[in-house]
Amino acid sequence: MSIYRGGIGQWSWTFHRLTGVGVLLFLLVHILDTALIMMGPHWYNKIIRFYRTPLFGLMEIALFAAVLYHALNGVRIIVIDFRPETTVHYKKMFFIQMALFALIFIPVCIIMLGHIAQGLHP
Template sequence: MSLYRGGIGQWAWLLHRLSGLGVLLFLVIHILDTALVLWGADLYNRVIAIYRMPIFGIGEIGLFAAVLFHALNGIRVVAVDFRPAWSVYHKQMFQAVVVLFFLIFIPVAVIMTGHILEGMHG
């Protein structure tokens, strides 16, 4: 069993937990900030203005990365759980998750960085 320690499956599992925890933390905050719409435009707009700071823009890119990884690896988890025969290919499936992750994440990160810069210039 010690062969599996640090194997791809366990690293995927650890990353899945960490990204899930990160997304959950943001979700809790996001439900609270969105609820402020019930108190009208002034309060809501003032709180949203805080999120326009570049540091939150960087956090937003991190949030996207966490959701994207969790989603892609989640699809892999469902695939091996319901098609156990496929688990011989679980390493290749994880490689596919990583490749797809970067194919989607890189252009999105470029666009989101553009949003941060747009905010800094006006």
């Protein structure tokens, strides 16, 4: 059996699922790490120190990309659900979505990379 060669819709749906699960996993981890404060400052400060490493800075950029993609794709799906007649333009809508993604992601990514480079990562 081979991978089904669906179009744009199949891959946008796959990424929607992946980014959704990814963001959910992050939220679970985030709830756990903030809960560490209940065990006192030692473990909490330790995890916060890790959050300030460049590696986590890069992971934060990936997190931002996942949230942004999931949000924009979600809006596209909502538009299609409320206005089924827009389905005739679904490819165009996806390209507009990705253009918006690039427009927002690239400058934010540059700012976040700048923070990492300058060691200003909060």
